[in-house]
Amino acid sequence: MFAEIITIGDEILIGQVIDSNSAWIAKQLNALGIRVRQITSISDDKEHIFNAMNEARKNADLIIMTGGLGPTRDDITKRTFADYFNDELIMNDRILKGVEDYFASKGKEMLDVNKYQALVPSRSKPVQNKNGTAPATWMEDNGQVFISLPGVPYEMKAMMNDPLLKWIKQYFNTPFVYHRTVLTQGMGESRIMGLISKWEDSLEEHNIKLAYLPSPGMVRLRLSATGDNQNRITTAVDKKVKELENLIGDIIFGYGEDTLEGVVGKLLREKGKTLSTAESCTGGYIAHLITSISGSSDYFQGSIVSYSNEVKQNTLGVSSSDIETHGAVSEEVVRQMAEGARKTMRTDFAVATSGVAGPNGGSDQKPVGTVWIAVSSKSGTIAKKYTFGNNRERNIRQSALAALNMLRKEILADT
Amino acid sequence: MFAEIITIGDEILIGQVIDSNSAWIAKQLNALGIRVRQITSISDDKEHIFNAMNEARKNADLIIMTGGLGPTRDDITKRTFADYFNDELIMNDRILKGVEDYFASKGKEMLDVNKYQALVPSRSKPVQNKNGTAPATWMEDNGQVFISLPGVPYEMKAMMNDPLLKWIKQYFNTPFVYHRTVLTQGMGESRIMGLISKWEDSLEEHNIKLAYLPSPGMVRLRLSATGDNQNRITTAVDKKVKELENLIGDIIFGYGEDTLEGVVGKLLREKGKTLSTAESCTGGYIAHLITSISGSSDYFQGSIVSYSNEVKQNTLGVSSSDIETHGAVSEEVVRQMAEGARKTMRTDFAVATSGVAGPNGGSDQKPVGTVWIAVSSKSGTIAKKYTFGNNRERNIRQSALAALNMLRKEILADT
Numbered sequence: 001m002f003a004e005i006i007t008i009g010d011e012i013l014i015g016q017v018i019d020s021n022s023a024w025i026a027k028q029l030n031a032l033g034i035r036v037r038q039i040t041s042i043s044d045d046k047e048h049i050f051n052a053m054n055e056a057r058k059n060a061d062l063i064i065m066t067g068g069l070g071p072t073r074d075d076i077t078k079r080t081f082a083d084y085f086n087d088e089l090i091m092n093d094r095i096l097k098g099v100e101d102y103f104a105s106k107g108k109e110m111l112d113v114n115k116y117q118a119l120v121p122s123r124s125k126p127v128q129n130k131n132g133t134a135p136a137t138w139m140e141d142n143g144q145v146f147i148s149l150p151g152v153p154y155e156m157k158a159m160m161n162d163p164l165l166k167w168i169k170q171y172f173n174t175p176f177v178y179h180r181t182v183l184t185q186g187m188g189e190s191r192i193m194g195l196i197s198k199w200e201d202s203l204e205e206h207n208i209k210l211a212y213l214p215s216p217g218m219v220r221l222r223l224s225a226t227g228d229n230q231n232r233i234t235t236a237v238d239k240k241v242k243e244l245e246n247l248i249g250d251i252i253f254g255y256g257e258d259t260l261e262g263v264v265g266k267l268l269r270e271k272g273k274t275l276s277t278a279e280s281c282t283g284g285y286i287a288h289l290i291t292s293i294s295g296s297s298d299y300f301q302g303s304i305v306s307y308s309n310e311v312k313q314n315t316l317g318v319s320s321s322d323i324e325t326h327g328a329v330s331e332e333v334v335r336q337m338a339e340g341a342r343k344t345m346r347t348d349f350a351v352a353t354s355g356v357a358g359p360n361g362g363s364d365q366k367p368v369g370t371v372w373i374a375v376s377s378k379s380g381t382i383a384k385k386y387t388f389g390n391n392r393e394r395n396i397r398q399s400a401l402a403a404l405n406m407l408r409k410e411i412l413a414d415t
Numbered sequence: 416m417f418a419e420i421i422t423i424g425d426e427i428l429i430g431q432v433i434d435s436n437s438a439w440i441a442k443q444l445n446a447l448g449i450r451v452r453q454i455t456s457i458s459d460d461k462e463h464i465f466n467a468m469n470e471a472r473k474n475a476d477l478i479i480m481t482g483g484l485g486p487t488r489d490d491i492t493k494r495t496f497a498d499y500f501n502d503e504l505i506m507n508d509r510i511l512k513g514v515e516d517y518f519a520s521k522g523k524e525m526l527d528v529n530k531y532q533a534l535v536p537s538r539s540k541p542v543q544n545k546n547g548t549a550p551a552t553w554m555e556d557n558g559q560v561f562i563s564l565p566g567v568p569y570e571m572k573a574m575m576n577d578p579l580l581k582w583i584k585q586y587f588n589t590p591f592v593y594h595r596t597v598l599t600q601g602m603g604e605s606r607i608m609g610l611i612s613k614w615e616d617s618l619e620e621h622n623i624k625l626a627y628l629p630s631p632g633m634v635r636l637r638l639s640a641t642g643d644n645q646n647r648i649t650t651a652v653d654k655k656v657k658e659l660e661n662l663i664g665d666i667i668f669g670y671g672e673d674t675l676e677g678v679v680g681k682l683l684r685e686k687g688k689t690l691s692t693a694e695s696c697t698g699g700y701i702a703h704l705i706t707s708i709s710g711s712s713d714y715f716q717g718s719i720v721s722y723s724n725e726v727k728q729n730t731l732g733v734s735s736s737d738i739e740t741h742g743a744v745s746e747e748v749v750r751q752m753a754e755g756a757r758k759t760m761r762t763d764f765a766v767a768t769s770g771v772a773g774p775n776g777g778s779d780q781k782p783v784g785t786v787w788i789a790v791s792s793k794s795g796t797i798a799k800k801y802t803f804g805n806n807r808e809r810n811i812r813q814s815a816l817a818a819l820n821m822l823r824k825e826i827l828a829d830t
Contacts, residue, residue, distance in 0.1 A: 013451045015442030016628055020433050022456070027430030036428045038463075039456035041437070048453075055470070179429070190526050213426050214567070222431070277720075283706025284699030287720045291698025294774055294807055302726035305692075305702045305718035307711070311760055315719070315730065345726055359709055387522060391546065391569060392709055 001172055002037040003029050004056040008049060008068035008077050009151055012041045021066050021153055028160060032169055033177040033226065034062065044068050046080045053084055053146070061144050061172060067151030069134040078137075081148050082121040085141055089119040095135045098128040127164065131155045138167060145171060176230040180241050181213075182221045183258055184251040185405040189214045192221070196247055199240070206236045216394045217401035218260075253405055260404040261289040267411045268299040273348035275407075277303040278316055278341035280328065281355035281371055286400045301345040306337065316340030329354050329366050331374075331383045338376035338383075348414075350376045351407045355386075357395045371399045375410045382410070416587055417452040418444050419471040423464060423483040423492050424566055427456045436481050436568055443575060447584055448592040448641055449477065459483050461495045468499055468561070476559055477583065482566030484549040496563050497536040500556055504534040510550045513543040542579065546570045553582060560586060591645045595656050596628075597636045598673055599666040600820040604629045607636070611662050614655075621651045631809045632816035633675075668820055675819040676704040682826045683714040688763040690822075692718040693731055693756035695743065696770035696786055701815045716760040721752065731755030744769050744781050746789075746798045753791035753798075763829075765791045766822045770801075772810045786814045790825045797825070 005025055011017040019041060026036040037059055042048045056063045068077030082089050096118035103110040117133040120126040127136040134150040136159045147164060149156045184192065189212050193200070203210055206225065213220040223240060225233045245252060254263045268275055277286045287303035290296050304315050309328055312318040318336040326332045334354045342350035355371025362368035368390055374383040386402055388395045420440055426432040434456060441451040452474055457463045471478045483492030497504050511533035518525040532548040535541040542551040549565040551574045562579060564571045583589070599607065604627050608615075618625055621640070628635040638655060640648045660667060669678045683690055692701045702718035705711050719730050724743055727733040733751040741747045749769045757765035770786025777783035784803040789796055801817055803810045 012438065013441055013454065014445050014626075015438040015440070015451075016626065018433060018435050018438045019454075023427065023430040023433045025430070026428055030429050036430075037458070038467075039428065039434075041454035043452070052453075181431070188523075190528055193528065194526065211425055213431065220431075222426075222429075224429075276726075279699075279702075282703075283711075283715075284694075284702030284718050284720065285706075287694075287699030287722075288697075288703045288811075291700075291720075291722060291772075292808065292811070294772075296698075297722055297776075301723045302730070303699050303718070303720035303722075304730070305699065305706075305720065307702075307706060307718075308716040308760075311691075311717035315717070315759065344730065345723075357706075357709075361712075389521070389546070393707065394569065396703075396707070 001034055001062070001174055002060040003034050003062040003064060004037055004060040005039045006049075006052050006056060006063065006065045007039070007041045007151070008044055008065060010043050012067075013043055021151065021156055024153070024157060025064055025066070025160065028165055029062075029064075029168075030177060030179065032165065033174040034168070034172070035177070035226075044076055046076060046083075049077065049080045050084055057144055062147070062168065063144065064147045064149065066149045066156055069148065069150040077148065078119070081137065081139070081146075085121060085123065085139060085146075087121040087123050087139075090122045092118050092120045092126050092135075095120060095126050095128060098130075098135075099133050102129075102133055127159050129155055129159060131158050136164065138164065140171075175226055175228055176233060177224065177226045178230075178233045178237050179222060179224045180237050181256050182223070182241060182244060182252055183218060183254040183256075184221065184248065185218045185253050185260065185401055186251050187219070187248075189219050192219055192248065192251075196244065199243055199247055203240060206240070208237055208240060217398040253408055259289075260401055260408065261293055264404050264408050264411065265290065265293045265296055265299060267408065268349070269295075271411065271414065273411065273414070274299050274301055274346075276301045276341045276345035276347040276350045277403075278337040278350060278352040279303055279305045280307060280312070280337070280353055281357045282353045282396055282400050282403065283307060283357075285396050286351065286353070286403055289400060289404070301347050304341055304344065312337060316344065327366065329356055329370060329372060331372055331385070334372040334374040335376075335381050335383050338374040338381055342376045348377060349407060349411060351403050352376070353399050353403050355395070355399060357392045357399075358390055359392055369395055371395070371402075373399065373403045373406055375403075375406050377410055377414060379414065382406070416449055416477070416589070417475040418449050418477040418479060419452055419475040420454045421464075421467050421471060421478065421480045422454070422456045422566070423459055423480060425458050427482075428458055436566065436571055439568070439572065440479055440481070440575065443580055444477075444583075446592060446594055447580065447589045449583070449587070449589060459491055461491060461498070464492065464495045465499055472559055476587065478559065478561045479564065480562065481564045481571055484563065484565040492563065493534070496552065496554070496561075500536060500538065500554060500561075502536040502538050502554075505537045507533050507535045507541055507550075510535060510541050510543060513545075513550075514548045517545075517548055542574050544570055544574060546573050551579065553579065555586075590641055591643065591648065592639060592641045593645075593648045593652050594637060594639045595652050596671050597638075597656060597659055597667055598633060598669040598671075599636065599663065600633045600668050600675065600816055602634070602663075602666050604634050607634055607663065607666075611659065614658055614662055618655060621655070623652055623655060632813040668823060674704075675816055675823065677708055679819050679823050679826065680705065680708045680711055680714060682823065683764070684710075686826065686829065688826065688829070689714050689716055689761075691716045691756045691760035691762040691765045693752040693765060693767040694718055694720045695722060695727070695752070695768055696772045697768045697811055697815050697818070698722060698772075700811050701766065701768065701818055704815060704819070716762050719756055719759065727752060731759065742781070744771055744785060744787060746787055746800070749787035749789040750791075750796050750798050753789035753796055757791045763792060764822060764826060766818050767791070768814050768818055770810070770814055772807045772814075773805055774807055784810055786810070786817075788814065788818045788821055790818075790821050792825055792829060794829065797821070
């Protein structure tokens with residue numbers, strides 16, 4: 001079965017706001033086996049809303065609309081919604097009570113304009129908004145369901161989670177959809193494709209679809225299958241993932257919503273090990289990724305971002321003659337950086353980067369994108385040279401992911 | 416005149432990827448005075464793509480499509496695009512040469528599948544992709560323009576910036592639009608609104624529109640006006656910006672595309688001063704922001720990310736008894752961190768952060784969101800306590816921006 005999402009409001013169309021609601025809703029519906037066929041962003045205009053609703057219902061059983069339910073004048077969605085179904089807006093006492101309670105709990109004065117928030121289409125099932133004043137509405141029409149929600153993300157999400165997703169599940173007898181996403185680092189889309197093309201051909205007979213989802217420094221491979229036989233589908237997809245692991249297991253670092261910084265953190269926590277970083281070209285970005293994980297202070301000691309040669313020498317103990325002889329972007333220096341961080345911050349592991357992030361600073365010998373990465377542990381220090389591209393932001397990102405993946409492998413190899 | 420945006424690819428419809436491309440494109444078109452009427456996300460399906468193109472051309476003169484141009488099998492957009500115009504794909508030698516050069520510059524082997532990237536509709540004007548292999552195509556049809564772009568954001572943006580936005584401007588002879596954006600840090604939207612409400616009222620008679628664009632840690636104020644009399648429009652808007660500076664000059668840190676890290680870097684460069692950071696709760700994010708600026712090695716020496724108390728003591732020289740008495744999140748400790756960084760890394764300025772990023776680790780006295788920030792320079796050390804929210808990511812971002820703004824003011828005050 002299909003759903004469509006319609007988001008209403010100028011802020012998306014003028015690029016002021018990125019539409020993150022739709023992605024969230026789509027993910028929830030997918031988990032219920034409902035495929036989102038189209039996402040449409042339109043402005044607060046009656047005719048346009050009517051047209052979008054008409055188009056959506058041609059192909060979808062469920063139409064979810066967000067935005068345009070605030071108390072201000074440009075929010076005409078609610079009236080339009082009622083008009084579309086030739087319905088009238090009536091005051092709903094239960095919702096009104098909820099709005100009054102909301103204002104009371106906030107200690108704020110309730111204005112007349114807020115009362116109108118409790119007006120709902122007479123034939124609809126309204127949902128109380130515990131985090132705001134605009135209710136959601138559930139409207140059944142010709143076997144199709146239209147849901148209208150406010151655009152404020154946390155209000156929308158709370159009402160979807162309870163009760164709307166449950167109502168959707170009940171109302172529609174949905175097929176089963178199974179996704180597995182395999183996360184890889186260190187190889188481009190085309191090369192992966194070359195390695196797994198035979199395996200990819202074998203997916204068709206099982207009705208499994210494959211999507212390549214590349215982003216700087218990583219490629220995600222998503223397998224999906226739909227049907228009624230839940231057991232058969234999960235078995236088939238899981239088997240194909242196993243086969244994929246045999247083909248390209250060395251570049252796979254995780255699954256689904258995993259991140260490299262999360263995987264590394266989990267490994268360190270499990271093994272009771274600690275980490276520090278010494279960063280030159282990544283400029284603190286690796287430390288930032290690691291500390292974006294809540295609880296990372298349990299295993300992360302710190303980082304020395306040694307942007308200048310002086311800091312490399314004084315704080316990390318890198319030999320000044322090695323810097324002079326080999327340059328800061330060299331195997332010798334990056335090894336000493338990793339070892340210096342590990343020693344200074346007394347950690348089990350340390351990872352270091354030194355490279356030319358660009359766009360300036362490149363030379364014939366060391367063009368922009370040249371990056372040395374080292375990982376130091378009790379079993380020794382390894383170093384590897386990478387060649388990335390010309391874009392500073394991407395080079396920093398790719399260096400950080402490559403460093404985290406090198407680190408991940410060293411932690412795994414550690415006994 | 417109207418444009419519509421069509422994004423193609425399952426990754427958006429299953430909620431795996433948030434569509435940030437459309438917001439960026441919409442912003443650029445707005446700056447040219449082109450209104451985006453609708454944004455539509457659909458899957459890689461020929462019939463659906465045809466239908467979306469047909470719908471879009473009913474109301475728009477310009478249709479911009481992104482996604483679905485990679486070398487892999489699930490990307491059928493290019494063939495569909497050619498079919499839609501009853502056109503055929505032909506090998507474009509100039510584009511092929513570019514793809515070959517791209518692989519050569521990367522020192523990577525070019526596969527057969529990459530050759531096909533140089534196939535373009537015969538009647539289209541292709542645009543070389545300098546950051547990847549999939550070209551963009553410009554297709555004129557019945558006075559309407561269809562542009563097809565790869566979905567990788569930085570590839571798409573580079574080709575839009577040069578030459579596609581220029582081609583659009585030429586082809587459609589767009590009206591004059593003048594934007595000025597004023598960037599503020601340190602005050603919420605509602606409070607700013609209260610301070611400038613009278614000034615805001617005065618904009619109407621000049622047909623100047625104002626938009627509040629809040630994001631974590633900053634609020635941008637965008638003034639815009641459209642018309643034929645270029646001189647009159649720019650003069651009026653510039654005058655209003657001057658008035659605004661008189662009202663809230665103390666929270667304005669820049670204009671247009673400025674960033675705090677860029678403004679701070681420019682000031683340091685102009686004054687010939689150097690910087691280091693000592694970061695606890697920001698975990699390297701300030702260093703990352705500073706080093707995201709090309710050439711920052713001229714003024715940035717490095718950062719000590721002291722996530723553990725040991726690193727605070729051993730590397731920054733923070734007194735262990737002060738940590739014990741006042742806790743790591745305290746004025747005493749953050750001052751010593753800034754002073755320690757400035758001394759250890761021998762810089763003119765140092766900025767330090769210590770706080771509870773959350774969601775865990777808060778206490779009654781120091782709830783999540785409590786952050787101490789210090790700036791040290793030859794004229795002394797200042798420290799300030801901030802209270803942010805409950806969200807870890809936002810707290811890190813807000814702390815970093817507040818720290819950079821404190822630093823900016825200290826550099827400005829330095830003589």
